[in-house]
Amino acid sequence: MRLVAEGLACRRGARQLFERLDFTLEAGRALIVTGPNGTGKSSLLRLLAGLAAPSAGKVRLEGAPEPEDFAEEVHYLGHLDAHKAALSAEESLAFWRAMLGRPAFAVDEALEAVGLGGLGRLPVAVLSAGQKRRLALARLLVSARPLWLLDEPTTALDVSAQARFGALARAHVEKGGLIVAATHAPLDFGPSQALDLDAWRPARPVAA
């Protein structure tokens, strides 16, 4: 499997954020996307996830069973954690495990893996910011999907949780998974390539 972006451009309002962006990401590798605030890292992830349309260019996941609709192959982790506050951590994760299909880690295993073992009965509402983020990351583990699109995945994580998640991400890549991660912090996800989105800023961001 490989993720291919060809001639991608992204417009937000009157501004062209980036254009003519090409890259290929092979299975078993991570793409680490950097760039100053507002360069379009989150926007790029949303394009790759199919949540927004590019103003030009195409994205495809070669080798996916349904190349025209690869949403089933993707985990998208945005800034919001996508867990209902009234559910317990384990109920929320069980919901996502059933909803997303292709079950992988059991709920208890996933909670343990992100360092939330013993906290599964707590309502999501009372979890700390870092614990909520850990729970969001546990969602990646309960359903097997090859492409992880991660927007600042280590936000709010303490040093040990960052190390734990780094190990989980490297395991995913070692098994032939793909990761695209936008970040301001260094990430060690194993074999990686870098994309500095600032280099793809158009010469004239606003059309005359």
Ligand SMILES: Nc1ncnc2c1ncn2[C@@H]1O[C@H](COP(=O)(O)OP(=O)(O)OP(=O)(O)O)[C@@H](O)[C@H]1O
């Ligand atoms: N719905 C929208 N309408 C107009 N402009 C938008 C919209 N969403 C985002 N933008 C603008 O697009 C630009 C890129 O935003 P984006 O969130 O993709 O940047 P980023 O590189 O992820 O930034 P950060 O490092 O701060 O997270 C910003 O200038 C933002 O204000």
